[in-house]
Structures are given as structure tokens and as C-alpha cells.
């Protein structure tokens with residue numbers, strides 16, 4: 503069987519020769535040709551008439567994909583998956599995403615570019631090329647310069663190509679496909695290939711593990727998880743009081759918490775004038791007030807606020823909430839009493855939220871109205 507021709511090549515000895523030859527081949531109208539030199543020769547791409555590569559678009563697309571993907575991922579983590587208040591900043595604090603977005607954009611751009619080169623230029627999983635291991639390749643990768651015109655060029659004619667290359671002063675030779683190359687069928691699932699992949703994976707992970715654990719993290723470097731740290735509820739000699747757990751800095755206010763400025767010493771009557779009831783009496787809010795009243799107040803004040811305690815003398819009986827005093831109190835005065843307490847009655851600001859305390863106030867108003875119903879209430 504006659505061997506199939508891959509290309510006709512010519513070997514030259516100087517960079518000037520190869521530039522002249524490349525120009526001649528291009529001017530003759532060949533498109534499927536290539537030039538090989540042992541080192542980069544300036545002006546060669548111009549002489550060959552190479553167009554600017556489109557690889558940049560792949561880089562751009564991969565970079566944009568990386569940036570958009572990373573911003574979305576970081577936003578999702580910071581806002582939806584694991585919202586954390588850090589330094590009092592909002593959840594979606596975008597300046598924090600800039601470094602990682604930049605890194606991932608560059609990473610994906612690079613990987614995309616290399617991937618595209620492997621896929622499109624090297625036609626992966628094809629791993630060989632007809633020029634591999636030829637005498638031609640040996641020459642042009644040491645000290646010679648070569649042009650190769652492929653047989654699949656549309657205007658390829660063996661005699662014309664030979665003549666053209668000869669006129670440019672090259673030593674003409676030809677390259678045939680090898681039997682092996684023609685019969686090669688890339689098979690990604692070939693056991694040898696998979697075994698090689700597994701070997702590479704094993705070697706890199708073992709190498710990485712040893713490097714990080716034995717070389718890079720020798721003292722004084724250390725893994726973060728193994729750093730000395732204080733456990734909660736433990737003691738230390740770092741602080742004067744011997745406690746590892748610290749109180750927040752004085753004046754710290756928790757998010758969503760409204761500090762209450764008045765203390766037990768403040769008179770309910772005067773504080774009451776300063777506070778405005780913000781809770782509108784709706785069915786839902788009154789129902790909330792009722793539930794909280796029955797849970798937290800009724801044991802002492804009775805189910806309807808008349809002071810019929812269920813404590814059987816274990817706690818001083820409170821006065822009725824239907825007295826003229828409490829009825830004419832502003833809402834704020836009751837709120838103040840619930841919040842900080844009054845004499846023996848404890849405050850309930852830790853059991854009941856602000857909104858719940860106002861709801862209880864509204865519910866007490868409802869009880870008072872029921873106890874002192876007027877003619878007009880019946881209509």
C-alpha cells in the first residue's frame with residue numbers, strides 16, 4: 503500500500519531565508535501551510551499573513567463568566583445562605599467581593615484559554631501529529647528553519663509545490679502519515695489513559711499533602727484549626743478577671759434591639775407622658791396581647807385584671823388594674839411598669855418584646871373597657 507502524503511517541507515539555514523520563503527508560499531496562495539523555527543523570529547507572522555487569533559474572545563467570555571459567577575455566588579452566600587453582620591456592614595457589602603471576583607475571573611480566563619487551545623488547536627483527545635518525531639521536526643527544533651505545505655491544501659499540486667520550494671532555496675523533503683497515526687482512534691476511556699489520570703491525581707494529592715503538612719506547615723507555621731484558642735466558659739490568665747468570655751464593649755446595642763432609657767427610679771406617671779403607643783389595636787395584636795397577658799400577668803393579676811391572684815399567698819396580691827388610677831394612666835405608664843417593674847413586681851422586658859408589651863397594654867385597655875362598659879359600648 504502506498505503511503506499517504508501529509509506534506510512537502512523545505513529546510514532553510516537562516517531566518518532571512520525562512521521569511522522570504524514564508525512570503526513566497528503565502529503569495530502563491532497556499533493556506534494550509536506552517537513554518538517552524540527553533541526560536542521566535544520577528545516579522546514571521548506578518549510574512550505568513552497570519553490573522554489575529556480569535557482566542558481572545560474565549561478568554562474574555564471565560565473571564566466574564568468567572569466574574570459574574572463569582573459575584574452571584576458571593577452574593578448568595580453573604581445574603582441568603584450564611585448572612586453574617588461583620589463590622590456593622592450590610593450583608594451585601596460588595597467591596598468585600600472584589601478580590602475574590604478578580605481572582606476567579608483571571609482563573610477562569612486562564613483555564614478557558616488553555617482549555618480552548620487544547621480542544622481547538624491540538625484537537626484533544628488527539629495526542630499526536632504527523633510531524634512528530636520526523637527528521638524534519640528534529641532539524642527545525644535545533645538549528646534549522648522549515649516550511650511545510652500540507653497535502654490537503656485546496657491548490658496542492660506536488661510538482662508545483664516542489665518547484666516553488668526549490669526556487670526559494672530550500673532543501674525539499676516529504677512527510678508521510680505513519681500507519682500508527684492513521685489507525686489511531688482516540689479513546690478517552692482507554693484503561694491506560696484512565697490509569698494515567700488516576701496516577702496523576704494520586705501523585706499530586708500525595709505531593710500536595712506532604713508539602714503542606716511536612717514542608718510548608720512546619721513550625722512556626724501552623725494549621726488554623728490547630729491554633730491555641732479559648733473555649734467558652736473556661737478560665738484564662740490573660741484577663742484580670744480570669745474569664746475567657748468577654749462582655750460586649752459598653753454601650754453596644756444589638757441589632758433590632760431598642761434600648762429602654764428609663765429605670766425603676768423613674769415615675770410611671772411622668773415617663774408615661776413621654777412614651778407613645780406605636781401598636782395599632784388590630785384583632786391579631788389584641789390576640790397576641792391576650793396570650794401574653796394570660797401567660798405572664800394572669801397568675802398574679804387574675805384572668806381579667808381584677809387582682810384575684812392564683813398564687814395562694816405565695817406572692818403579695820397586686821391591686822386591681824381597673825382602679826381609677828390605672829384607668830386614667832397614659833398607656834406609657836403601664837408600659838413602663840411592665841418594662842421595669844414596680845416595687846415587688848418584677849420587670850418583663852426580657853420575657854416580652856417591645857411590641858408584645860404594647861400589645862399587653864392594649865389588651866389591659868380592652869379589659870378595663872369591658873369592666874366599665876358604658877351605654878354607648880352596647881350599641
Ligand code: HEC
Nearest residue numbers: 798799802817818819820821836839840844845846847850
Ligand atoms: C409575680 C406576680 C405578678 C406578675 C406576674 C405581674 N404582676 Fe403586675 N403587679 C404585681 C404586684 C404585687 C403589683 C403591685 C406592686 C406595688 O406594690 O406597687 C403589681 C403592679 C402592677 C401594675 C401597677 C398597678 C398599680 O395600681 O400601681 C401594673 C399596671 C401591672 N402590675 C401590670 C402587670 C402586667 C401587664 C403584667 C404581665 C406582663 C404583670 N403586672 C405581671 C404582681 C405581678
